[in-house]
Every structure is written in structure tokens, then in C-alpha cells.
Amino acid sequence: MTTTVEGRAHTVPARSRQPLRHRLADRGIDWSLLLLLPAVLIIGGLFVYPFLYGLSISFEPLKGNNTLSNYTDFLSDSYLRDSIVKTLRLALPVAFVSVAFAAPLAFQARRNFRGRQAITLVFMLPLTFGSILIAQGMMRVFSDGGWINLLLETVGIPKHQFIYNYAGTFIATTMVTIPFVFLLLMGFFGGIDRSLEQAAGTLGASRAARFWRITLPLASPGMVTAFTLALVEAFAVFPSAILVGQPDNATHVLTLPIYTAASQHSDYGSAAAIAMIMTVIELIILVVLVTVRNRIYRGPATSGKG
Amino acid sequence: MANQTPARTRPGFESLQMRGVSRTYGQTRALVDLDLELTRGEFVALLGPSGSGKSTALGCMAGLQPLSTGSIWRDDVRIDTVPVEKRGFGMVFQNYALFPHLTVQKNVEFGLSMRRVAKDERRRRAAAALDLVQLTGHAAKIPSQLSGGEQQRVAIARALAIDPEIVLMDEPLSNLDATLRIEMRTEIKRLYQERDLSVLYVTHDQEEALSLATRLVVLRQGALVQSGTPKDLYANPVSAYVASFMGYRNLFAGHVAGRAEDGAVHVVADDLELVGRLVTGEDTDNAAQGTAVTIAIRPEDIRVAAPSASNAIQVIVEVVEFHGRELAVRARTSRGLAIHFKTDESVVAGHPATLSVPRDRVLVFAR
């Protein structure tokens, strides 16, 4: 026998008094949020607070009463102001070259093959060892009498100065960002469903067409991400700008005035101000790049029911 | 709606042949010396369990996998050396493989733009293809906005838009739920008939294969076992393996107990004693007593009968399933053998029954 539900209206109290705990839980607040506490304390106490502290001392210059003088001093001094340009002039090409160099490599390496593990390991070496070690090695390999120049001489090309100038820092930075971008993109390219390329093939797309019309568009959000992360890495360049660059001139990047203000002049306020400027510039660039990425993201790189 | 020229007047192939095709990779021999022929206008279903090589055969035909040995021919032109993008076959993938960054319209137009078809004609033909699968209003969507069945239909439209001479389908319905699967099956059959296509279809579902195909090819571990019309395979499987695929759910291991006058064999399996038809054997005419055999009977061939019927099986009914027009029943012999049969008589679980099966529907295969 079937039962039917009919309309004798039950009057349920509109807002029954559920315990506070339940109402909060509906909004996502329960005991499990306590698991966040240690992380929140660390980030709050060791990042947010010092950041705000830095912000406040940036408005307290060592000399004079003008609260903004840390900022104005920096921005009005052309030598100091130029460090912004020099940072961008280094970071943007580094990011570009890294992606342009690593992407074809990552594309070729996207499928599993014998030796993939070994290649991954080798590529991780520069990443693990870091830019200081690379700078140190460069002082031998790229110096005036170093291996590269010796090689050029043997082939008949005139010697070149690769070190203690823009090129030195550029090379040192790309040697770290290229492996990083390579590993990232290898994952991205590998994550593109193989059947998509196959389907394109059955529809008449040549290898080139498959790459340009299918693989590349699907990988482009990943490429933008890789570019962004490489840019962040390059923006942070510091030890190699000193060791193998030209810290007074061509590679006088933004991190250097921060360093000199803090350790040589003990002017923490000024250092904080410059750090602020650097943060703002970087955040602007990041917002632009993330917007670009979101505009081209069209969905997961697998097809339907994978 | 009148579209492209009717198929028969289209220039095209007469037969597609795989000759002695093998494909081995690593330690796996996916295909072993396979000979397969597809005549224009046929709907050939490759049937087999996973690992039987059917998807590999399709991949070789499409050009997605290279051959280890053998060749593929389109009439008298050898095509296995032709790269995939030049073969001109349409293909529908198991996971649809729709390009996620393109709209439905652009997906369907893709093959046409690869062939440098002019914009207007491209639009027209893509719209026609979408119309065929009844998805006209969805042209501007992207695949992630579509349901599974809709995605499948777009995949079909995309393959048909290029007006291919043959469509390859790799288990296209296996990711759909039951009702949708049956509905799409009918759609595929309709398209095949309306568009006068030739289709090579891979599936592991015998019901699907039986209902769609004009010819079935059963594969086992990379080799061809039987090829014939659905009716042929249904009535006369050449081996126990094929029988198991064709819905011969009752399979018993037994042995020959003797020959009857007209060539039929007496077979015994546990407490089953039946007279049946010997299909294969070393020596079909002289199957010796004691030869090990497999007995295969279809559930629909077994009837509830009077206790005195010939070729009888005594059972106790175990499980009864209501299937609408009839019941699907599992019963047990006194020795515990499971018998599956269908009947429209009412049987009750736990009660005894007598079953009977015509002797020419008891198939006996030598092991």
C-alpha cells in the first residue's frame, strides 16, 4: 500500500533555536579550525607582524620630520630609482628565456622514457645547490681565462666578458630558473591527455598543427604560471648580483639598496621603505599576470570523463 | 534534409584489409598475425575482453600505433605507412577526447579546418553534423558544460563532420549510464543507416555488438577466433570462448559418454546427462569416449518441462529475478551445478523443477 503526503500544513517554527555550535558549523566554524592555529600563529607572528612593523618604521626616517622622506629620498635619487628598472631589465628577460628554453625541452620529455628519472635528477642539481654555488663555479668557467673563453678561442671566436657584468648575473639566474621551469612544465605537458593529441591526428592535424592548435593552447595557462614563478625567482636575485654581477652599476637591483641600508647604514627604516616599494611593484606584476592567466584558462587539460 | 552526395556515389574504398598484422611492445603481444577485412558499408564489431587486442587493432587501423609485422591495405594501396593525419578515418574515442579549450562548434569544425575547408562551408557542415546528433543549440558551449551523453554526441558529430569513408569507434558507450547507453546505441545505428557509413566498432559488450553489427569479429589474446554475422555467432559459436561471449551462460566441464545414432554425443558433467551437438573436436566424427569437453547452453534455450521430458535436468530453484516479460532464474542440480534459464512460467525459490533443452541447442566443444 502506498502512502501519500498531503498538505496538512505543519507549522515548523521559522528559526528553531539550534545550538550555537551547529549554527557555526553550518558556516564552517568548528573545532577542526584549531588545526590551523599553529600555522596561523607562525605566519601571523613571523610574517604579518614584522611586515606591519616594517611598514611603520618606514614612516619614521632617521633624519628629519617628514614621514615620507624614506620613500621620497629613494624615489628622487636617480641612482636608487634606476634599480627598479635594472631589476625589471634582469627579471623579465630571465623569465622569458627560461620559459622559451625549457618549454620545448619539457615538451619532448613529457612522456615517460628510460632515463627520465636521471634527467630530472641532473636538472635538480642547480636548483638544489643554489645561486651562490653557481656563481662560484661561474668564476672559474666563465672568467677571462676560463673554460668557456678557452673554448671560444679554440674555435676562433674572440673572447667575451661573461662575468662581473649583466651577463654574469643573467647566466647565474637562468641556470637556476631553467631547471625549475623545466620540471614545472614537464608536469604540465605530461598532464595533457594523450588522447587529445591522438584525436587531433585522426582529424587530419599534422604534428605541427597538433602542437600549435592543441598542446600549446592547453599548456598556456601552465606556461603563464611558470613564467610568473620564474619572474618571482628572478626578482629576488641578490647574491649573484654581487658575486658575478656589477653591483654598482648594471646589476644594481632592488635588493641591493635594501642590503646596504640595513647592514651598512643600519637604517632599518629606509630599508623597510625600499622593501615596501619592491613588494608593491612585485604585487602589481603578479596581479597582471594572474589576470592574464585567468583569461586564458578554459578548463582542465583532460577531456570529459577522463 | 539533403546534405552531401549519397554515399554510394562518393568515391571511396571497396575493402579495407589488415593482413598478418602483429603488434608487440615490450613483453606484450597485443596482436598476433591478425587478418581482418572490412567491406564498404559494413558495421564490423570487434568483440572481446580487455587484453584481447581489439583496441590495439583499432589503433593500428587509425595509425595511432605502429605495426610490428604485417600490412594494412585500402583496396590495392598500402596504408600502414601513411601517417595518422593523412588516413582520413573518423574516430570516436572512449573518453570522447573533446578539445576542452574549444567550443562545441570549433570542436566539430576542427577536422574541416585541418582540411582547409572554407569558412562558410565549414560552418555549414559542422552545423549539419550537430543537427544529426540533435545538439544544434549547444554550439557555443565548451565541453565541460555538457553532460556525458552530450559530449559523446559531440564526439560523434566531430567524426562525422569530415564525411569520412570509415568511422572507427573505441568503446564509445562504455562511460555512459545504462539508459543513455541504450539510447545512444540506437542513435549510432540510425546514423550508420542514414549516412551509409562503414564502421569498425570496438566493444566488450556482446549485447551492444549483437544489436549494432552487420558482422562480428571475436578476438582472443590478439588473435581472431571467429568472424560472422551476429546470427551466425549467436547460433553457432565455434568455441567455448566465443560461446561465453554470446550469452551462453551455462558452461560446464564434462566428458563424452558415447555417440548417438545420428552423430549426436552423450555428454556427462557431474550429475548432468545430456545429448548434444559436437561443434569442435580433434576428430569431429569420431569423438572418443572420455574426451574432455565443455558444454554450453543458452539460458533462453532451456524450458521448464514435464518430469518425463527428454534431455532433462532436475534442479532446485534458487534465485528468481523479475525481468518484466519473463523471469531469469538460477537453479542448482543436486550436485550444486548452477543452471541459468529464462521462463515465463512461475517458479518458486526452494521448489524443485524439471528443465529440458533441445539437443541441437546443447553445444559441445572439445577442450
Added chain:
Amino acid sequence: MTSASLSARPAQLRPSPVRRLSRVTVTSVITWFAGGCFVLLALAVLGSVAITSFATSWRAGWWPDAFTTRWYGQAWNDTGISKSLFVTFEVSVAVVLIALAAGVPAGYVLARKKFPGKSTLMLIMLLPIILPTMTYAVQLAAMMYRIGLGGSLAAVILVNLVPALPLVVLITVPFVEQISPEVENAAKVFGASSLRLFTRVLLPLLAPGVVAAGILCLVRVLGSFELTFFVSNSRTQTLVVTIFGALSDPGGVPAPLAAAMTVFYMIIALIGLVIAFRFSNPADALSRRGR
């Protein structure tokens, strides 16, 4: 007609030429060549340091003038490398453990739960790895000095936690997302308390993610420079800070001596890498992030 094979067909042809799946094209050759050059360059740069460390002197030319091992003894005894090695070890272990302990649960909550303020929290949490360390290293150091921790080991550990923790969270989240919530529901239905759920179900499933996070964290801490540089003194420097000091020393530390110092660092880092690769493939962790 049932047939087990085709009837008449032409005689068996020669097998088709075996085609490799990825054809050799001009672009692929160039690409592999370029990749090879990069690998050679990287190995050359790193290798030259090792070679220099064994050189008596190396003025110019392909090879050092002569070889010796005395720099290693000198490095060990005179340069403070031995102390730095120990410090590096302590700092790395401490940072990785604390970062995992705080970051994995946080990553779990962020992956599973929705709550007001979640996106703001995630954004703030990611800032330390998005921004160059220099943008907050100085302020952080100033604060450390102000509360009296300047120059101490605790300070070095604390400052390195700042980029380490978000890294752990960032890697943990996709790993947690991979675990279907139904697995947790199933465990609860079968009577697992929250603690048992965590230890018997979640932790084993998260193990690869935790290991990957730990490894990437370790690599980061080993190479971390700016943060440690501003809060440490000669007794609490990590290896990279000591090496940088030697390299930028205006007094001129002999190149082979600095190289020997670096080789100590390389050995530690290599050991870390090898252990890492026994346990997981960090490339996978990086690729999961992209999904």
C-alpha cells in the same frame, strides 16, 4: 557464413618498417642538443668548484697547476665550516619538522573546509613564497634583534620557518584533495575517532605528500640565504652564509679554500637529494600543483 580465417589472400608481405612513436624531427634534435648543452654547462659549473678545491693554484688554462688536498683540512679547521655544517643540520631538521607539524594539519583544513575568511587566509599564507625574501628579511631581522634573539640559533630557525610553512601547505593541499572525502566518511561510519582517522587513514594516504613537502622544504632551507644572513652571527651561520662570506671577503679567501668549503656543502645537499629520490619524485609534486 562463419569462417575462422579469410579465404584466399595474397602471399604474406614483408613486414612494414618499424616506426618509432616519436619521430626524429629537426626540432626535436635541436631541442635535445640544447638540453644536452645546458646539462653539460651545469655540470661544468658545479664540477669546476670540485676541481678547484683540489688545486694548489689555477691561474689560467684548462686544468689546475697541481693538485692537493690540504685545503680540506684548512677549511675544516680554520674557516668555521665545521660549525656551520652542524648549524645547518640543526636548522634544517628543526625547520622541516616544525613546518610539517604546523603545515600538514593546516593544509588539511584548507583543503577540506570552507569557512569565512578562507581565501584571505590562503592569500596571506602564500605571500611569503610569492614575495622575494628580501622584502621581509630585513624587517624580520630587526624584530628579532629587538626581542633579543638576534644572532641566536632560535632566530635562524624561526626566520626560515616563514617561507617553509607556506611551501608545506601549498604541497599538502592538492594531496589532501586527492583523497576522496568518502574515505574519511567510511572510516567514521566504521567507528574511527578523529585521532584514529588521522593516524590510521589520513597519514598513510598523505605520506607521499608529506615526504615530498619535507624534501622540497629541506632543499629550500639548505639554500636559504637572505633570511639567515640578517639574523645570524659567526656562530649561527648556515653553510651558504659562510660560503658567501668567504667569496665576498675583500681580504681575498683563496679560491681553492672557498671551493673546499663549498664541496662540504655540496656533499650535504647531494646526500639530501639522493635520500629524497629514494622516497619520492619531487617533479610529481610540482606537477600536481599545476592541476
